[in-house]
Amino acid sequence: MPQDKHGHDRDDTPHYDQASGGWGSMRGIARILRDQKPSVGAMRTLWRQNKPGGHMRTSCAWGKPKVPHPFEFCENGAKATIWDLTTDRCTPDFFAAHTVSQLRGWSDHDLEKTGRLTHPMRYDAVTDHYVPCSWDEAFDGIGARLRGLEPKSTVFYTSGKAALETAYLYQLFARLYGHNNLPDSSNMCHETTSVGLKKVIGSSVGTCVLSDFDHCDLILFFGQNTGPNSPRFLHKLQQTVERGGRIITFNPVRERGLVEFTNPQRPTQMTVTKPTPISKMYLQIRPGGDIAALAGICKRVLQMEREQGAIVDWPFVEDHTTGLDELEAWLQATSWPDIEAVSGLTRADLEAVAVAYASSRRVIGVYGMGLTQHVHGSLSIAMLVNLLLLGGNIGREGTGISPVRGHSNVQGQRTVGISEKPELVPLDRLEELFGFTALRDEGHTTVTAAEGVLDGSVRAFVGLGGNFARAIPDQGRTDPAWAALDMTVQIATKLNRSHTLVGKTAWLLPCLVRAEEDRQATGPQAVSMEDSLSTIHGSLGKRQPASPDILSEVAIVAGIANATLPPNDRVRWDDWTGDYGLVRDLIEATFPDKFADFNERLFTPGGFYRGNAARERQWKTESGKAQITTPKVLSALGQVPQGDQMTLITLRSNDQFNTTIYGFSDRLRGLEGSRDILLINPEEMARHGLAEGQIVTVETVLDDGHARAVHGLKVTAFDLPDSCVAAYYPEANPLVALNYHDTLSKTPAAKGVPVRIRPHRQGDPRS
Known part of the structure; x- marks a missing residue:
């Protein structure tokens, strides 16, 4: 029983019955506290985390508000800090x-x-x-x-x-x-952003600031798992929904953070009221299908423009972009059956997204590694930029392109x-x-x-x-x-x-x-970092170092x-070494346009914005304009699955940050215990003659002379699109080939690996 576009779970596969956030997050933090037994003062450290004059978390790079919440940390941010402050x-x-x-x-x-x-x-x-x-x-x-x-x-x-x-x-x-x-x-993650965005808008980073999310009408989410990776972002998404904005999500995996959210900062919602629904539509796109999906949306938007007008921002397009005529000709020549086959989505759903886009004055495009880690990931990003450019949705308040980075x-x-x-x-x-x-x-x-x-x-x-x-x-x-x-x-x-x-x-x-005191010749030292929204924050640790x-x-x-x-x-x-302020002076001297008065602005509440020319509609591209791109291919995959082949996507669990594994609970997906599993939907399981719990080997299907395999994975039913399987990172990394990467950035294509499943034979020692 597949879920529908509004986000109802199928009942024959594991899933999490509760909203993201809420008491589940509190229990997750409590479990790590019991496990790590952090040093005295850890809770005071969490109280200071992500606040002006405090220390900035070492994991998520999401922005910090000028006026912080009482608890300006999330489940995984707390886990990272507790993990750092262990007494072991x-x-x-x-x-x-x-x-x-x-x-x-x-x-x-x-x-x-x-x-x-x-x-x-x-x-x-x-x-x-x-x-x-x-x-x-x-x-x-x-x-x-x-x-x-x-x-x-x-x-x-x-x-x-x-x-x-x-x-x-x-x-x-x-x-x-x-x-x-x-x-x-x-x-390994967002180099496709650095190269791909630079090519089309002249900026290697996103154009949004935190306040843009207070003014947008529509957010289009592609391939980013907000629940465990950047949970504080959920506050902005919740506020968007509550003031009448819409969120539409494209992701092969149904992630709870983009389905519904219970805000731990709201006692009433924690105890009495219902969770906040997040995504108006949740479309389980096939891996690599984002180019096709965006092509379908653009195709319908341009058709509506021809039929009724007042959708495309023609003054912006004519003054600030180049390339629309070529894209429009390509879209007209691209058939809906091809778009549906590659994206795994229906024409009706994509046209509904186009209608939502056309009726929204301010649109933000958000994406993560679901777009970047493909052979043609840069083209997926370019297609998202294309859609935004049609409505003039870059360089205005409440609009923009917003890649969500991972590390702080x-x-x-x-x-x-x-x-x-x-x-x-x-x-x-x-x-x-x-x-x-x-x-x-x-x-x-x-x-x-x-x-x-x-x-x-x-x-x-x-x-x-x-x-x-x-x-x-x-x-x-x-x-x-x-x-x-x-x-x-x-x-x-x-x-x-x-x-x-x-x-x-x-x-x-x-x-x-980062939470520990860094005392040098001139006294305690502060350091600084830049978040996903190009804002600089100071950080000052207070905890006693783990060792002298x-x-x-x-x-x-x-x-x-x-x-x-x-x-x-x-x-x-x-x-x-004795005075980090001298290093900040050097940074200012080297990059004066971005770091003017660096030391004086270090602890600005909410950070200080270093600027972005594309946000000001200054396009540092070869043409001097924003480039509307014609992709030439519909799939971001380098190798589309044929016959018994499947496409592997690698996942991080709710209990990890990058390669750090805090535990073995992937609570937000309803999975517990072993990480040596292969996720596959029940229909594909039957097509391949597999059974729940069966032990298999997964082999990469690339004709490059190298054999790649991961052995001993347990087949586990899960809600995924057809022709798609999933396994955990980094355990599945041996299946990702060095030479299988984005064509522009060389970012490994870890979200689109061509594989074949081979059941273990009885007596196979690798099982």
Whole structure:
């Protein structure tokens, strides 16, 4: 019994019967509190979280309001902070009791569950153990090894957690050292946004600010799971619905946060009144079907314009865009049966969306990795921009394009220079400030860095946070290759799988979390980050550090740089470590148009907006106008399933953030326990001759000479479109090929992997 467009669950598959938020979220937080037993003061830390003068959460990048709620945190934000402030400790004694080879077999959850790292550690290859060392020993050893390597053979990776101050110094270190190899977590998720939006509107980020959501009439949601990934966004969605606005969602998976919401900030709704319905229509689109769906909507909008007029904003289109004639001819030549077949949606539903669009004066397009992680993801984004441009829905209050980022500063670190593309960084200004000659050749992305690990051209890897080896595609091929590197360096707060994939020499360096006090020579230091809405926020930690032997990320980056680079009177690592305000002065000097009066505005309530030319209808594109794009293909998939093939989408559960697994409850989908499952709808289960609970192998179907498979997945009925299966990230990452990525950005196509299901044979040891 499939659900209908209004969001009714089918009753023959697992699902969550309650609204997102509410008491379920409170119980989820309580469970992590019991599990982690955080340090005294954790609740005071949560009270300060995301508030002016407080600390900014380390997970979600959603905006922070000028006037915060009493509790300005969500379930997963609380989990992330509690996870950071655990009383568990991963000490030298733990490493003395376990070899690295043994730890390599531990689960992601169990590795991080060991607690906060407390001491700098050096890998001893003879004993296969991490052993404690001093910070001077670590810095000197890393510096000596880096000086002996060709700089272009090294990679400096950063996760999205590092603050603006750390990110700026890290990219400066890389360029002074002699390379642009600065891949980051954006390469794996929203690089398609950075490249795709830049091409069509001249901006690499979205155009909305938080207040736009107070004025929109319609929000179109594509491929973003708000419930667990950015729950504070649900407040704006709830307010939109309550003032008469509409939300229409396109997603292969029915996510509870976009179905209904109980606001934990409202005692009456928590106890008496009903949840707030969120999506007016919930359309379970096929993976990769967004181009086709948007084509259908645009096709009907233009037809209505021809029939009745007053829908297309012609003054805007004529003054600010180019390319409409070509798109219109393509749409007229594209048939409705083809649109329906690729999107998996009916003409009637898509025409209903077009009517809603035509009757809305202010429209916002919101999307997540359901659009970005496809072979033609950039075309999906371009098609969403096309629809918005038809109505002049970019550059007015209550309108715009709004990608929702994941990690707290993944957008901001790109703003201050973390980029492998030299043309995106003011290298002339850096040369002027620091007296050196910067390389102009393009550096490694995540994909090319992983390829370099495989082919041996990458000799050293420095990871500023994150879990790179676990997050990347093709793990079955890359995991053994790390041992051949001359050096791996990991800056981290907790143990993870990347730390067990060591090079010939390896260092594990513990750092502060954002909630902890960062005290340097001039006193406690604040840091800053940029949210998804291009707004800058200051953050000040207050908690006692987990160990006296851990350092801040700034101090670690500066310490390695000091030990690696020759003296330079203009480069003052010690001074910058002692006073982060000096680093913010450097950021302002390098990017004066974005960071004027940086230190003075650091703790502006609600943050300060760094600006966006596209929001002002200034189009920094090749044509000088916003580009209406003709996509040429209807499917964003690189390979459309044929015969017994299926399309795999990778998912995150309600109990994880990126590769961090807090537990084994995917409450908002009605799934509990094992993460080694394969989700498939009952009709497809029957078509493939599968049974509930059957153990299967999933194999990638690509003709590139490499076999990729994940074994031991349990078949589980779930509400998904036809020709589609789903499995958890990062467990399913071995199925994602490095060479299967967005054509423009090289973002891995993790939402559209061509696969085949093979039942296990009796006696198969891999079951």
